[in-house]
Amino acid sequence: MSDAAFQSYVDQWLASDPQQRVALGFLDPASRNGHVALAAFEREIVGAAYGIREAQVAAVKLNWWAEELSGARASGGRHPLTRVLFNQPQADVLPMEFWIAPVLAAMGQLEEGTAADFPAQVAATTILHGALARLETGWWFGAGADPGRATAVATQAHLLGSLAMVDEQAEVERLALPMARMARFGLTRAGLRMDGPARRDAVKAQAGDIAAALRQAAAPGAPLSLFRAMTLRQARRRAEQAARAVEPLAVLKQPPAVGGPSTALFAWRAARNSRRATQSR
Template sequence: MDPHRYCQERAAASGSSFYYSFVFLPPDARRAITAFYALCRELDDVVDECHERQVAEAKLDWWRGEIARFAAGAPEHPATRALHDTPQGRDIPADLLLEIVDGMAMDLDHPRYPDFKSLNLYCYRVAGVVGEVAATIFGGPRGEHDRDVRRYAHELGLAFQLTNIIRDVGEDVRRGRIYLPQDELARFGVAEADLLQGRDTPEFQALMQFQFERAAAHYENALAALPAGARRAQRPGLAMAAIYRTLLEEIRQARFPVLRARVSLTPLRKAWLAGRTWLFP
């Protein structure tokens, strides 16, 4: 199969909010971000779908070798081949891709996080770096804006990951993982058994409101950091932000039913939010 077709089908099948945010891009940038997204999905699936640790470790090691081949100009996997086939993709530093692999590997060793500081490293690797790479692919003004755009991208990536953590609390705990920091569980009086047994207590509601407020603050920080001159180029990220912020607010308004249900937006609503943001960034 053609590598770009493989990535397109991988992205479309996921139904992710990310897919809706970059359908408006010019062809070259759209192919690059679609390939990058497909690569991230491949890496994420290693840990989610491999139930034996040794198998997951072996696959992640293969991906480290594949990234080395990507850097050398000879990738083998359809996602990395498609990424290397685009000018924007070839410019991605291999070190950043390896950071993402290292982030996925943390799921093998860290089913719990003692505090937000330790969780922040995980979020940086699996989301902040992804944001930085995506912002580079989207392009826009360079030079004086670079530092601010990188800050925007990292803040936005963190906000996305915190939203995912809130949305997936029940699903993650059933997989044996708890991304809510342990010291915050203790502070709000929520036991792991409460999560495992789906107890929607007043203490759990207070804990989740705290998580909501932190995620919302990172969205605000991201948007405040983005220079006005870069907003047009970063429309795909802003479209993602519109979708994810709406999802976060939906979860809050539904009183955080995340222990037993997965809140999501309809494809039509995602497309509408993305289109509106693209037209009016």
């Protein structure tokens, strides 16, 4: 990771998800740059999809990524992340569709509004995060690997992150709480900005549904990359804590933890599971 431009994207990813610093120590040095580049690339696509208020500006950025990825196999790429990614053996094996699908999914949801209910919200969110999970799972374990668990984790973790900003994004088109949840607790957009029993109960209910989905995803099954396993552990804990808390939003807004010995032990086990899944394909 000597290239300064590449490192700047890695640093941004690690700043947004500090626990992954622990995970880095358990990666094979030969594959570390590629895995890290993919994680930082995923952050770029998610940031364009959700972090840019003007849909036209987001579309321009995503169109650039579509062009960049379409030509990267031949050119080696122009972007620092693309250059690293397409210098890895996986770049010659994964279908180009795996690369383009997340960008197209991100474009398709730029104008989406608030979902009607939680299942509809999950379905809408899965379109983008499922495409990212398929790319990531294929990268780590081969194009034929099942991305089902990774999709569930990516989707629910995103919904949890959105829920943490429910009060800050009361004016956006796509709210963190689905319409049915808002109606059940008598919440308006204005009510999302103010603390009160209705908002607390709605956030707790949403966190409870997310926690239940993450508990299901935690059951053994399809492989998870080391980074996705770390996300599952932290997101599940935070969702469960928020679902029980008197002030659930305060729990969700706590800075992400880097972790201690238990996190390191979990990362070691998750890395071992990832290696075994790779070897058994």
